[in-house]
Amino acid sequence: MPRYLDRDRIAILAALILPLAVSLAFVPFRASHQNTNVALIMVVIVVAVAANGHRLAGALTAVSAAVWFDFFFTQPYQRFAISKAADIQTALLLLVVGVAVSQLAARARRLRLIAITDANYLAQIHATAELAESSKSADPVIALVTNQLTGLLGLRGCRFEYGTLIGHPPRLEQDGSVVWDRKRLDVDRVGLPDREIELRTIGNGHFYGRFMLDPTPGNIPSLQARLVAVILADQVGAALDTAGNR
Structure with missing residues (x-):
């Protein structure tokens, strides 16, 4: 059981760090990438964290992803504000889809536990x-x-x-x-x-x-x-x- 507890702690750290790190990596290319593509990448991160952690980690990743998407990829940049209706919709969808997917991924993890190795x-x-x-x-x-x-x-x-x-x-x-x-x-x-x-x-x-x-x-x-x-x-x-x- 400690193995899973350690993995959960790592997942919480990943939830807080990964969305920011990926956002910073894509900032130089935001002019050439549509915001919807960045949002899809964020959803992939949510799935990856939730599948290896738990619901809380997945939900934190979804919130973190939505926050940094707003900060870095919606105008005005580097501010927690959104001026375009389309960007508001994308950010909200990222949050909702991210939370929903994290629930599914966490459930899949529980089922994998009972994919019974014993x-x-x-x-x-x-x-x-x-x-x-x-x-x-x-x-x-x-x-x-x-x-x-x-x-x-x-x-x-x-x-x-x-x-x-x-x-x-x-x-x-x-x-x-x-x-x-x-x-x-x-x-x-x-x-x-x-x-x-x-x-x-x-x-x-x-x-x-x-x-x-x-x-x-x-x-x-x-x-x-x-x-x-x-x-x-x-x-x-x-x-x-x-x-x-x-």
Whole structure:
């Protein structure tokens, strides 16, 4: 995990430096290049940073790119002001497109994390999918995933609750983050909260229940492990949906 944290820090620095550096490199040629071409180059920079960092890095790059595009490539030059309507539109589009693309690139990065390089994770997903397909009842799938989650996340315990949402415990989300009291916890730094966490099971858009996860204090499961846990819970949701439609 530290490898990814280091890469994120580098991405933040790149978000602040790269748009300025590229802008300075193109300033001598701005008379011979249309502003739209410069804006497209800035979007490429946003994609590159976001793909190797995270949403914040991508968004910062988009803002930085729009600011320096305004400063260097719209008249009056070297001022944070724009006199032409077309340049205003280009700057706004650069900002909007840059932020949107950064979100997509960050999501692609998360999917790449779970492009699962760990053969054990792949084996667990495959075993659950096979059981869900062959079993006439969802109970064996729930039992299997309960054991898998315990080992995968290093839990003290794990249980499944059918169709109930009592209380407001911390929740493991689809993107592997943990939300508690409307706040996103920094799991990679402080670990899971020392109380039960819910992991909901959804099948075909229907809520069927939730796994209640009892974390081990001090244990910090990786983002990859948390994303695999979400996939396993989704397979339980699919099994419950199939069983309910038989």
